[in-house]
Amino acid sequence: MLKLLVLTALLSAQAAGAQRTPRYDLVITGGTVVDGTGARRYRADVAIADGRIVTISRKPIAPASARRVIDARGRVVSPGFIDLHAHLEPLPELSGARSAVTQGVTTALGGPDGSSPWPFGPYLAERARQGIGINVAYLVGHNTVRHAVMGDANRAPTADELARMQGMIAQAMGEGAFGISTGLKYIPGTYSTIDEVVALSQLAADSGGIYTSHLREEGLGLLGGVGEAIEIGRRAHIPIVLTHHKAVGRKMWGKSVVTLRMLDSARRAGTDVMADVYPYTATHTGISVLIPSWALADGDTAFARRIATPALKDSITRGIVFNILNDRGGGDLRRVQFSRVSWDKTLEGKTLADWATRRHLALTPENGAALVIEAQLAGGANAIYHVLDEGDVRRIMRHPMTMIASDGRLSSPGDGHPHPRAYGTFPRVLGRYVREYHVLTLEQAVHKMTGMPAARLGLGDRGVLREGAAADLVVFDAATIVDRATFESPHQYTTGIDYVLVNGVPAIDRGTFTDSRTGVVLKRTAGKK
Numbered sequence: 001m002l003k004l005l006v007l008t009a010l011l012s013a014q015a016a017g018a019q020r021t022p023r024y025d026l027v028i029t030g031g032t033v034v035d036g037t038g039a040r041r042y043r044a045d046v047a048i049a050d051g052r053i054v055t056i057s058r059k060p061i062a063p064a065s066a067r068r069v070i071d072a073r074g075r076v077v078s079p080g081f082i083d084l085h086a087h088l089e090p091l092p093e094l095s096g097a098r099s100a101v102t103q104g105v106t107t108a109l110g111g112p113d114g115s116s117p118w119p120f121g122p123y124l125a126e127r128a129r130q131g132i133g134i135n136v137a138y139l140v141g142h143n144t145v146r147h148a149v150m151g152d153a154n155r156a157p158t159a160d161e162l163a164r165m166q167g168m169i170a171q172a173m174g175e176g177a178f179g180i181s182t183g184l185k186y187i188p189g190t191y192s193t194i195d196e197v198v199a200l201s202q203l204a205a206d207s208g209g210i211y212t213s214h215l216r217e218e219g220l221g222l223l224g225g226v227g228e229a230i231e232i233g234r235r236a237h238i239p240i241v242l243t244h245h246k247a248v249g250r251k252m253w254g255k256s257v258v259t260l261r262m263l264d265s266a267r268r269a270g271t272d273v274m275a276d277v278y279p280y281t282a283t284h285t286g287i288s289v290l291i292p293s294w295a296l297a298d299g300d301t302a303f304a305r306r307i308a309t310p311a312l313k314d315s316i317t318r319g320i321v322f323n324i325l326n327d328r329g330g331g332d333l334r335r336v337q338f339s340r341v342s343w344d345k346t347l348e349g350k351t352l353a354d355w356a357t358r359r360h361l362a363l364t365p366e367n368g369a370a371l372v373i374e375a376q377l378a379g380g381a382n383a384i385y386h387v388l389d390e391g392d393v394r395r396i397m398r399h400p401m402t403m404i405a406s407d408g409r410l411s412s413p414g415d416g417h418p419h420p421r422a423y424g425t426f427p428r429v430l431g432r433y434v435r436e437y438h439v440l441t442l443e444q445a446v447h448k449m450t451g452m453p454a455a456r457l458g459l460g461d462r463g464v465l466r467e468g469a470a471a472d473l474v475v476f477d478a479a480t481i482v483d484r485a486t487f488e489s490p491h492q493y494t495t496g497i498d499y500v501l502v503n504g505v506p507a508i509d510r511g512t513f514t515d516s517r518t519g520v521v522l523k524r525t526a527g528k529k
């Protein structure tokens with residue numbers, strides 16, 4: 001009896017307390033929690049205060065204990081998605097990061113493919129000052145550092161140049177970089193040897209960073225590219241991410257069987273290799289990817305000079321024809337689709353074949369090569385390359401050591417003709433690869449978007465729904481979530497996401513983008529792991 005009285009007194013005191021000041025800022029009730037660890041879903045209420053998850057309760061949490069209640073019945077509550085390969089370059093102008101937020105992304109890793117902001121620390125400080133829609137973290141780029149020290153020179157660095165590059169990597173790591181990225185396919189990283197990359201990656205490893213790589217080759221030379229990345233991991237003692245893993249060109253389709261076997265055996269031998277993948281059968285990059293790299297050394301004027309020299313122009317053309325037939329050209333001018341053409345907007349969304357037809361040219365690889373040269377001389381262009389196999393995409397996605405990442409660029413409607421991954425990556429995985437194709441379970445997919453990338457980055461308090469973690473969350477309808485952006489019409493936001501919380505504040509509220517800008521700049525703080 002006394003016990004009951006005490007309990008009643010306690011309860012009424014609590015109720016009175018709740019009326020005065022609610023304990024929680026927000027409670028999400030009635031949802032199904034998919035917590036990001038890969039564990040089975042369960043029903044629970046989630047309470048948030050001061051930007052943190054403070055309670056996850058299988059018993060209902062009283063609505064009166066919160067300032068606001070979100071009814072998540074029939075919805076999934078998961079950690080916010082973490083995009084391990086994001087082109088955040090437009091963040092200064094697109095600070096709300098709407099194209100990322102609307103697909104459930106709450107944290108993104110910038111500085112991929114060897115290219116990062118520089119000077120590093122001041123750039124991070126400026127982003128923190130301006131107010132941003134998502135949490136961001138950055139890698140320091142090998143190409144950025146090499147370009148600063150050596151321009152686009154096609155040679156090895158001197159001892160002094162290598163030391164300066166090492167100094168820059170160490171500096172960025174000290175300023176909070178999460179590791180080093182390389183783009184060994186691109187200028188000027190392509191001119192480096194593995195020894196140079198190892199020497200630089202060791203500095204990132206010394207401060208606990210990771211290594212992510214746009215491989216030297218993703219087409220005919222794919223296996224060599226994967227082998228090189230694994231060797232860098234082994235020699236520099238650094239965790240590796242084979243980013244946007246793929247097999248480019250018809251001749252290489254199916255080769256993910258081999259690359260994933262290489263990943264497995266490297267892991268067994270003690271090298272920590274993982275990969276990420278986007279859920280599309282097309283890539284996106286500069287049109288210069290079709291041009292032999294020797295022809296691009298030392299910048300645009302040097303390229304123009306080579307084109308003006310008939311013998312050099314001939315061999316450049318032969319190299320492009322080879323790449324159109326065997327590599328990113330996919331053997332067909334219709335497979336190369338322009339996304340951004342600053343000097344002729346009417347080409348955006350059109351293919352190399354459309355352009356040739358407009359010029360009354362036959363659709364031969366030689367004519368394609370002439371147009372590629374013309375595009376490069378006019379200032380370059382970006383394009384979408386429809387050269388991947390759906391079987392590889394699914395096989396890579398299914399592998400237990402791969403994560404989901406977009407490789408998308410922050411985009412806004414009306415600007416260019418981007419790859420649809422900029423808008424649709426994460427909902428596409430959940431709507432198609434989970435719900436329609438059954439490639440992954442919902443729990444696996446969410447794990448690959450949250451807990452796995454968080455662990456890779458060493459983010460101890462994000463990527464998993466648990467008490468004490470930062471309140472980055474997504475509330476979505478697993479039955480309807482889907483991407484809407486297509487290769488024909490890319491500027492389409494997704495459907496099926498009701499709420500996205502960034503540090504406890506809704507950036508999507510009842511399906512509507514709020515532009516709340518509560519993201520923070522993350523810095524790698526721990527020392528060597």
Ligand SMILES: [Zn+2]
Nearest residue numbers: 113214244407
């Ligand atoms: Zn890339």
